Amino acid sequence: MTATIIDGKAFAARVREQVAEHVKRLKTDHGIKPGLAVVLVGEDPASQVYVRSKGKMTVEVGMNSVEHKLDADTSEADLLSLIDQLNNDPEIHGILVQLPLPKHLDEDLVINSVAPEKDVDGFHISNVGLLGTGQKSMVPCTPLGCLMMLRDHHGSLSGMDAVVIGRSNIVGKPMAQLLLGDSCTVTIAHSRTKDLADVVRRADIVVAAVGRPEMVPGDWIKPGATVIDVGINRIERDGKNKLVGDADFDSCAAVAGAITPVPGGVGPMTIACLLANTVTACCRANG
Ligand code: GUN
Secondary structure, three states: OOOEEOOHHHHHHHHHHHHHHHHHHHHHHHOOOOEEEEEEEOOOHHHHHHHHHHHHHHHHOOOEEEEEEEOOOOOHHHHHHHHHHHHOOOOOOEEEEOOOOOOOOOHHHHHOOOOHHHEOOOOOHHHHHHHHOOOOOOOOHHHHHHHHHHHHHHOOOOOOEEEEEOOOOOOHHHHHHHHHHOOOEEEEEOOOOOOHHHHHHOOOEEEEOOOOOOOEOHHHOOOOOEEEEOOOEEEEEOOEEEEEOOEOHHHHHOOOOEEOOOOOOHHHHHHHHHHHHHHHHHHHHOO
16 A cells, blocks of 8 residues: 655645635734744754744734744743733734743743733643643644644544554643544553554554654554654764654555655644634634
8 A cells, every 4th residue: 555645735835825814804804913922042953943934934924923032041030021021912912932941941830921812832731721621722733733634634533543652742642632532542652652563553543743763664554544743853864864754654655544744744734733823812812
């Protein structure tokens, strides 16, 4: 079998078009322009790339983009003061504090200082609780993008066996909640899981979110299963710098029914969902 390639790049472009139309309507009908503030502390090169790309796409869909770049040694008090200022700024509807933060900053404290209604990352403890209890919340962007691709490919996910590999607060745990919400039977696997290969072999849906290059081989995949690869890993191969996922693409694609590529799968969907969440936050703020 050769898998259908789920084209996240094309899907994300369609989502951004819909966001742009919504932004246009907000402007013409209500005179409102959604605004997204991104806060970057320090000079992590990968974070700088993400933040630049988020800013560019925010502007492309017609929204205001505000970037706050702070020194790596910024104090917690100064960061919290900036977040407070953004929480109280009526022109800012979404706030994203880029992670990871430098070690001297308390990540939980910072995340929970963002107003829940502006928390477009969906990381605030209120949003985590709302998602876990099936209530209206801000949903983390990467898992939301994965869910949209799965729904688009399968229609209903009801009754499917899903295995999420990885238990991070950013991807693994919210992904499991979303799949449960769509009536999947969900297993969360992680570094201590016994017989991981056997666990993965039972799955109709495999979401790989461990951050280990090409860790999932094709012989772990049930024939016809769908593989959603969240990994973005840089490796050296044949003297070249290459981007690979957490799944071994070629061997998985030979067995799976569908698979997301890296790059061009989950990555573009994450930013598209961030823009969609910002519009949602803006609409909720304006009744
Ligand atoms: N760092 C890596 N992924 C993310 C994300 O989705 N949101 C934020 N704020 N930081 C990240």
